[in-house]
Amino acid sequence: MKSNKSNSLRTVFAHVLLIILSFMCLFFFYILFVNATRSHADLQKGFSALPGNYFFTNLKNVTNDGTFPMVRGIVNSLIVSGCSAAICTYFSSLTAYGLYAYDFKLKKAAFTFIMAILVMPTQVTAMGFLRLITNMGMYDSLLPLIIPSIASPAVFYFMYSYLQSSLPLSLVEAARIDGSKEFHTFNQIILPIMKPAIAVQAIFSFVGSWNNYFVPALVIQSKNKMTVPILIATLRGADYMNFDMGKIYMMILVAIVPIILVYLLLSKYIIAGVTLGGVKG
DSSP: OHHHHHHHHHHHHHHHHHHHHHHHHHHHHHHHHHHHTSOHHHHHHOOOSSOOSOHHHHHHHHHTOTTOOHHHHHHHHHHHHHHHHHHHHHHHHHHHHHHHHOOOTTHHHHHHHHHHHHTSOGGGGHHHHHHHHHHTTOTTSSHHHHGGGGOOHHHHHHHHHHHHHHOOHHHHHHHHHTTOOHHHHIIIIIHHHTHHHHHHHHHHHHHHHHHOOHHHHHHOOSGGGOOHHHHHHHHHTSOGGGOOHHHHHHHHHHHHHHHHHHHHHHGGGHHHHTOTTSOOO
């Protein structure tokens, strides 16, 4: 009897805690939506929990601003984030599979080298990276924001850990005995097994690339090539006489919509993807 009562109390406590945490997470999204529906004058008056009547006005002001290419910025961010997530997850999975499934002399050295790159801050190599892409003629283009995603030590380590827990080498050996080529084995057998991990890292890579401000700010100069974070920063730094908080909140609201859609499309794989401690198949 005491055990059942204790379990009931734990269940109630867990539900209450989850409700509080959910409220804390969603509250800020709600406030963002409310602020996007208010005018600049209303926002200066202070906090309000009720939406205003300026949603379409703010949206129109943002989309019709000739000095602020919002649609182009969203397209640029989608191109950069989508391509970065795709090549990051694929080549990191390929690298992890190569180090996991093959034995060669420099295997440990290669793994150690990749892990050493993992702890190196981006800011340390920023100036060298900027000089390199300038010499290669890629300055003020989207390519420097996409190509470096091929080498992602953090994603590689996640994929490597997932393979250790989910892929028996006997499966690879059986595929080789059946005459399957190496790339065919990886693309047709290994990738489907890694789908949960790929989905999780695709979400993280997409969001990280979408929110990235430091590298695009170094590389991009043309306004029609700017990504969403840079455009939002230009709005914030606008002339005080033309400064409109309603436009800024609307742009931020529009900017998070693609992230929410990507999360909703891939969220079903998250639970499966984070169970790296499961029993090997």
